[in-house]
Amino acid sequence: MAKERFIETYSQGVTNVRKIIVDTETGVNYLLLSSNMTSGCGITVLVDQDGKPIVTPIN
Numbered sequence: 001m002a003k004e005r006f007i008e009t010y011s012q013g014v015t016n017v018r019k020i021i022v023d024t025e026t027g028v029n030y031l032l033l034s035s036n037m038t039s040g041c042g043i044t045v046l047v048d049q050d051g052k053p054i055v056t057p058i059n
């Protein structure tokens with residue numbers, strides 16, 4: 001079976017959803033937000049205090 005490209009590492013909420021998604025090839029972390037998953041959502045790169053992407057080490 002092929003390795004998943006994106007994995008969910010954190011999830012909060014049912015209606016007001018917040019998820020952290022990690023790209024398993026680059027390690028870059030993304031934040032997905034939605035107040036209602038059926039009407040749209042937003043996604044952005046998580047950054048540190050210097051504005052650099054937060055990267056999770058990939059084994």
